[in-house]
Amino acid sequence: MRTINIGLLGLGTVGRGVAELLRDNTQEMTRRLGCEIRISAVCSRSQERVQQLCPQAAWETDPLTLVQRDDVDVVLELFGGTTLAKDAVLKAIECGKHIVTANKKLLAEYGNDIFALAEKNNVMVHFEAAVAGGIPVIKALREGLAANQIQSVAGIINGTSNFILSEMREKGSAFKDVLAEAQRLGYAEADPTFDIEGHDAGHKITIMSALAFGTPVNFGACYLEGISQLDSRDIKYAEELGYRVKLLGITRKTEKGIELRVHPTLIPESRLLANVNGVMNAVRINANMVGETLYYGAGAGALPTASAVVADLMDIARLMNAPSQNRVPHLAFQPSQVKAQNFVSMDNISSSYYLRVQAADEAGVLGKIATLLANEGVSIEALIQKAVLDNNQAEIVILTHHTIEKNVKTAIAAIEAQDCVSAPVTMIRMESLHG
Amino acid sequence: MRTINIGLLGLGTVGRGVAELLRDNTQEMTRRLGCEIRISAVCSRSQERVQQLCPQAAWETDPLTLVQRDDVDVVLELFGGTTLAKDAVLKAIECGKHIVTANKKLLAEYGNDIFALAEKNNVMVHFEAAVAGGIPVIKALREGLAANQIQSVAGIINGTSNFILSEMREKGSAFKDVLAEAQRLGYAEADPTFDIEGHDAGHKITIMSALAFGTPVNFGACYLEGISQLDSRDIKYAEELGYRVKLLGITRKTEKGIELRVHPTLIPESRLLANVNGVMNAVRINANMVGETLYYGAGAGALPTASAVVADLMDIARLMNAPSQNRVPHLAFQPSQVKAQNFVSMDNISSSYYLRVQAADEAGVLGKIATLLANEGVSIEALIQKAVLDNNQAEIVILTHHTIEKNVKTAIAAIEAQDCVSAPVTMIRMESLHG
Structure with a gap:
């Protein structure tokens, strides 16, 4: 099996996420890819950190040396910033190495130079993680919606700002207080300017604007206005009028030009x-054939960002490994790795349940039903008498905790067998959509 | 410039959408692709329809003849059903033709045979349009989230059912009445069984389950329960308890096996x-690195489905055209096609606005402000006195209709110049997110 060798520039939050992801998901990734990914060298200030997180990798202190190593096929640039990162990326491209970067600032400010050099050297530069973290929205813009004329993109693409705005709305607190809270929770940097004044969102919407409309990257053309001047009164008034206040990155094609x-x-x-809250991100794209689509998920964090970085790496590996047909296997996994697995019968699924029971409106009925549920180990989250119908009949609605479906079915059969119960029990499954 | 030749099987709703899309978006697609796409032959019962929608294409009545034509590189199977479609797809694969299909039933029931034959013949079979219409969720599952172990997929993937449930909730109507309304509006078929009893959603979640977990496609393992037995009382009770009722396709990996x-x-x-309403679709994916992501958009319709079909076609064309590096151009468009365009200055953008004015709480102030706005052509959607502050000061909140930003700024300057106005005017832009 072929091995793709990776050189890692930087072992900060995202670098650590990539190392952890490659450690934990290798088996699944190999089932999909049909080739192996190996970190062969890491550039980091701390040798100890490299030995701890990437024990098999060589330690390099000089990024320009790392990118020239023979055992590096693809360079992951996770330094951030635009000095070291820019030099290393340009050098790597000159050496014919493919690039994956999460660096929105680098691309928004120097993307045109980088992409031009990459074209000249026939090198791939992937950057899914640079916009909206783990959400595959660059892939949607460049590939999934490729048959469309894109009309507009609007996104909540800075988690820090969205957290602050969500808290200001929920608690009615002032901007300054919520910022302090966000800093305490690690959702805002000690110097939060970059996030709260719109620079970070500006870098991201600038990149998406270029992809949407086929223009060079032009961060200088982006109008930036942050949230630091927002008064919580305006958030409250907006809500009374049926609106939410969000920091949006917006780009739109109009007759006058591009906004x-x-x-x-x-x-x-x-x-x-309007309902994307906390640190989550979402991007709405409007396009002439598909209409409105929206992409939602975690816009930051070590593992969500690593998810995007490694997806890019797999995209590159797929072309290096099998450049012609079936770049992506039909069923997502290599044909030899598609394996039948056991399916769970409905009796054995675990769920919570909504039950509606129609029974005589008399003393002892609620207790009887609760007991019949308890007999099957079904515990009750809520039990509410909803309505009294004609003929002295009551409707009782029950929400259960998680349980095995066959227990609920057995309990329902027992409930329906009671004389006081006058109609079949209605059962609807519930999903919390937490995990 | 290279041309990729298409053979179209079927010129129904989706076939018409594809023909219209290729007619209207050719220029933009060529800017992205660097090659041309041409419909060379169409199989349809009506020659007239072919001449009308694809005037350059040859008319074929026999699908097996069409797929063998030398001027067909890629076959778009848009027949639907599993008789003609299956024979034509298998024959096309044997002839080494790549396939794009929107046929969920075909793949859910015969996908394993089709993909096996495709592997043997080194042929690509793409099927983005088979699940959730125009939403690029197959691409997310196979590519965007490829670095993850997928844990669960839950989706609103049948627009007809979601429309009916949305209406039942909103209007409190009975299932039968809403179904009749949906049929009248064209959102439900004359025989709606396939949609309302969960078959269609079952086909789609079956396909996503295989992609998520690396198993063969197994529609027989899918539990199906539709919405025809739902009582609007239960929708109402659920809502009182803080829940919405949705028809979900769910697949999840558990210790006991796959649900x-x-x-x-x-x-x-x-x-x-819970907030995806009407005919719209959405798919939520939970995965071990990225966490929760969600994909939203139109799940059906001629043009949204065509968007997915042609994106698949472009994926295939990209490999046929440039099989090695930079399959997808860095900035989404071919480097020669990346062109600077005019950016609109903020003064010239068109938006609606939220304004908050602090002014003396005295007669005539509202009229004065309204007049100053009208002087600049800014019309008012709502004007509300929000609060009376200390010192006889009132806060006035105004929502404007769409206008040019410089007009609003000029009006604000005039308002701030009034003696009765005691603080800078707060201005926040609004977006309806309609288009």
């Missing part, structure tokens, strides 16, 4: 984007 | 999935 801007924005509360 | 099921489900109303 490219970041600013606090009132959105009708019925829109999905 | 694969379609049924009405209570979801907490705060979840994004």
Whole structure:
């Protein structure tokens, strides 16, 4: 089996995430890819950290040396910033190495140079992690929606700002207080300017604007207005009028040209984007054939960002490994790795349940039903008498905790067998959608 | 410039959408692809329809003849069903033709045979349009999230059912009445069984389950329970308890095996999935590195489905055209096609605005402000006096209709110049997110 060798530049938060992901998901990735990915060298200030996180990898202190190593096929640039990172990326491209980067600032400010050099050297530069973290929205823009004329992109693409705005709305707190809280929780940097004044969102919407409309990257054209001047009164008034305030990155093609801007924005509360809360990100794309699509998920964090970095790496590995047909296997995994697995019968699934029981409106009925459920180990989260119908009949609605379906079915049969129960029990499964 | 030749099987709703898309978006697609796509032959019962929608294409009545034509590189199977479609797809694969299909039933029931034959013949079979219409969720599962172990997939993947459930909730109507309304609007078939009893959602979740967990496609293992037995009382009670009822396709990896099921489900109303209404679709994927991601958009319709079909076609064309490096151009468009375009200055963007004015709480102030806005052509959607502050000061909140930003800024300057106005005007832009 072929091995793709990786050189890792930087072992900070995202670098650590990549190392952990490659450690924990190797088997599944190999089932999909049909080739192996190995970190052969890491550039980091701390040798100890390299030995701890990437014990098989060589330690390098000089990025320019790392990118020239013979045992590096693909360079993952996870330094951040635009000095070291830029030099190392350009050098790597000159050496014919493919690049994966999570560096939005680098691409928003120097993307045109980098992509031009990459074209010249026939090198791939992938950057899914640079926009909206783990959400595969660059892939949607470049590939999934490729048959469309993109009309607009609007996104909640800075988790720090969205956390602050969500808290300001929920608690009515002032910007400064929530910022301090966000800093305490690690959702905001000690110097939060980059996030709260819209620079970070500006880098991301600038990149998406270029991809949407086929223009060079032009961060200088992006209007930036952050959230630090927002008064929680305005958030409250907006809510009374049916709106939420979000920091949006917006780019839109109009007859006058391209709009490219970041600013606090009132959105009708019925829109999905208005309901994206906390540190989560979401990007809404409007396009002439598909209409509106939206992509939601974690916009930052070690593992979500690593998910995007390694997906890019797998995209590159797929072309290096099998450049012609079936770059991606039909069923996502290599044909030899598609394996039948056991399916769980409905009796054995675990779920919580909504039950509606119609029974005589008389003393002791609730207790009887609760007992019959308890007999099968079904515990009750809520039990509410909903309505009294004609003929002295009551409707009882029960929400259960998680249990095995056959227990619920057995309990339902026992309930339906009671004289006081006058109709079949209605059973609807519930999903918390937590995990 | 290279041309990729297409053979189209079927010119129904989706076939028409593909023909229209290729007619309207050719220029943009060629800017992205660097090669041309041409419909060379169409199989349809009506020659007239072929001449009308694909005037350059040859008319074929026999699908098996079409797939063998020398001027067909890729076959788009848009017949639907599993008789003609299956024979034509298998024959095309034997002839070494790549396939794009929107046929969920064909893949859920015969996918294993089709993919095995495709592997043997080194042929690509793409099927983004088979699941969730225009939403690129197959691409997310196979590529965007490839670095993850997928844990669960849960989706609203039948628009007809979701429309009916949304209407039942909103209007409190009975299932039968809403179904009749949906049929009248064209959202439900004359025989709606396939949609409302969960078969269609079952086909789709079966396909996603195989992609998520690396198993063969196994529609027989899918539990199906539709919405026809749902009582609107239960929807109402669920809502009182903070839940919405949705028809979900669910697949999940558990210690006991894989769960694969379609049924009405209570979801907490705060979840994004609970807020997906009408005919729209959404798929939530939970994965071990990225956590929760969600994909939302139109799950059906001629043009959204065509968007997915042609994106697949472009994926195939990219490998046929440039099989080695930079399959997808860095900036989404071919380097020669990346062109600077005019950016709109903030003064010239068009938006609606939220304004908060602090002014003396005295007669005539509202009129004065309204006049100053009208002087700049800014019309008012809502004007509300929000609070009376200390010192006889009132806060006035105004929502404007769409206008040019410089007009609003000019009006704000005029308002701030009034003696009765005692603080800078707060201005926040609004987005309806309609288009």
